[in-house]
Each structure stands twice: as structure tokens, then as C-alpha cells.
Amino acid sequence: MTTGGVTSVQNIRFARSADGVGIAYAVHGSGPPLVIDKSWLSHLQFDWQSPVWRHYLVELGRVATVIRYDERGYGMSDRDVSDHSLEARVADLEAVADDAGIERFALLAMAQGGPVAIEYAARHPERLTRLVFYGSFAGDQLATTPEDVELYETIGAMIRVGWSRPTSEFRRVFTKMMIPDGTEEQMRWIDDLQQVAVDVETAMLARSHRLVTDSSARLSELDLPTLVLHSRGDRAQPYQRGRDLAARISGARLVALESNNHIVLADEAAWPVFLQEVTQFLAPDRLSVAPTEVEDxxxxxxxxxxxxxxxxxxxxxxxxxxxxxxxxxxxxxxxxxxxxxxxxxxxxxxxxxxxxxxxxxxxx
CATH class of the missing domain: 1.10.10.10 (Winged helix-like DNA-binding domain superfamily/Winged helix DNA-binding domain)
Structure with a gap:
């Protein structure tokens, strides 16, 4: 069943990663394949009717077959996981692409999915048609100054103390970083997503792994069409990180989105800009698919x-x-x-x- 050219249901499947961890992924839409490495906070079923994410799923599904997955330890993927290393996360992406049966695809890396996408692209350039980064970066940086250390420890304490509480005061701090201009309904959904997506122990463990994950050295090896989109006022991932990505990838194009939100919302002026840029960037992939599979x-x-x-x-x-x-x-x-x-x-x-x-x- 389709609605407005978009599959009205998603097909949820499971891939087995190299170490046996089950990775949940969902498929919807039509056209050439677009794999989304959304990373960190996600839950395939909870996201499907989200007031924060729904417009992405609907519109991208009009121009591509969207394949997105929950990271290990998160969402519908296996939860009791101790290995959140870059190597394991790249293996998860490899498993999803192979299980979905797609030979070549475009890859969209959001936020903390950047290092995984970079490493995958460097290892498997023959599998990718093009690469998109959205609010992303090549690698986190370890806290070096006393102020950085204090901030890192404070955020960790907030996760430990507030993540599992029935009220959302502590979680709202993270929500405000992601969508400071969101409505109360949208913020409540992000508050809830934090608990639905992951437990406090996994959140802390994965966070410690991410702080030592850096794929910057691989950027010079990338040689494929690349689009970098980043909100100028992004508080979760500063705009400079997106600018650095574009500067270090040969031929990459940077698009600055006029938004304060890490996740551009449907009613923002930046949303049609994002959609147009991504649609046009994916257009060559649509033309390479047989006419019976996409519009002419x-x-x-x-x-x-x-x-x-x-x-x-x-x-x-x-x-x-x-x-x-x-x-x-x-x-x-x-x-x-x-x-x-x-x-x-x-x-x-x-x-x-x-x-x-x-x-x-x-x-x-």
C-alpha cells in the first residue's frame, strides 16, 4: 500500500553482524537505495510516527528506497552489547547493506554516524554512489582542558542520574541541545525517545567509545560525490565540524542551513532547502535505475x-x-x-x- 508515492508501512528486518549481534533495519519508499546511518538515539518503530522525524521519512521515501537501522544496543537491535567500537559499528553497516541485498547505494550519515560512514567509504568505495553528511563530523575530541573535563563529567553525571527518571528534567537538557526551537510536543517526543532508545548503562558505555573514535585520517582517501549539510546554529554538533568535513574531502560541497536545530524541523525555512539539496544530489542515482523502478x-x-x-x-x-x-x-x-x-x-x-x-x- 502506498500513499502519495510513499510506502505507508515499513518493512522491518534483522541482519547479523560479524560478532553475531542482531541489527534491526527498516525499508520503505521507492527508487535507488539510500542507507541512513542515523546513529545514537533511534528506535525504528518509535521514529515512524515521530513529530520530529516523520517528514524526513516521508519525503526521502518519495525519491529513494530508504534503509535505516538501529545501532547495536539501541532501538530494536540487540540490547545487551558491550562492544561499541568503530570496528564493530562498521561491521554493522556492512551487515545491513549485505542483508538488504544492495550492491551500490548512497549513504547518508547523521550526527555520530560520520566516523562510521567515512570508514565504510574508505574500505568499500565500489559500494557507494555518493555520500551525504548531515550535522555530522569525522571524530569526537577527547577533553583536554580542565573546562572540557568538567563538562564531560557533568554530562556523564546527568546521564547516570537523569536518564531513567520518570520525569524529564535532566533529559530535557539534551533535548534543548538538539531542537532548541522545537515545540513542546516535539521536545516531549525527544525526551521520551532517550528512554525508549537506550538504557543508561549502554548510553554511558557507547559514549566512552565514541570519544576515542576518529576517522579524520581517512578523509583524504574519499573520492566520490559528497554533500555536507549542517545547521549554522547547531548546538549538539557545532557548524565548524561540518565545515571541516567539507574542507577535507576532495570536491565536497557544503550547504549551511539557516537553523538553530540539530534536526531541522518540518516548519522551518531550512527544511525545503535540505530536501531540495538532497533530492538534487540523489538525482543521478534515480536516473541510473531502470525506468520501471522510478519515475522518468x-x-x-x-x-x-x-x-x-x-x-x-x-x-x-x-x-x-x-x-x-x-x-x-x-x-x-x-x-x-x-x-x-x-x-x-x-x-x-x-x-x-x-x-x-x-x-x-x-x-x-
């Missing part, structure tokens, strides 16, 4: 962009197209640039390739 190329373009391509196919140059459509030549050029971006084309032959793809689409 025309569905990616606006009516005006299709008109311009059709005229180009008839041999019109930019001046003639501008005259025919009563536009300025500059506007026609801008439309062509938008087309090239959506179709993942560049260089001298981009115009010819765009026309060829439009003409090659199946007849209605």
Missing part, C-alpha cells in the same frame, strides 16, 4: 525546464528559446543550469546529455 526523467524537472529542453531538442539555441517562451536569455541559461544540477550533469556535453535523457524517456 521528466518527473525531476519543472514544466518550464521541460519546455526549454524540448525546444533545445528541436535545435533552438538559447536566444531562440528565450524568444519562443518570452524569457530573457539569462533566465534560459539559469534554467539549463538547474536542469544540469538535477540530472547530475556537467561539462561541455551536459546540454546534449540532458536532451538525450528527455527524449529517451518512455512514451506515456
Amino acid at each position: 526523467v521528466a518527473s525531476l524537472l519543472s514544466p518550464r525546464e521541460r519546455d526549454i529542453l524540448r525546444l533545445a531538442a528541436q535545435g533552438h539555441d538559447n536566444n531562440a528559446i528565450a524568444t519562443e517562451l518570452v524569457l530573457s536569455v539569462r533566465t534560459v541559461e539559469r534554467h539549463f543550469q538547474n536542469v544540469y544540477t538535477k540530472l547530475g550533469l556537467q561539462g561541455r556535453n551536459a546540454r546534449t546529455a540532458a536532451v538525450a535523457r528527455l527524449l529517451a524517456r518512455p512514451s506515456p
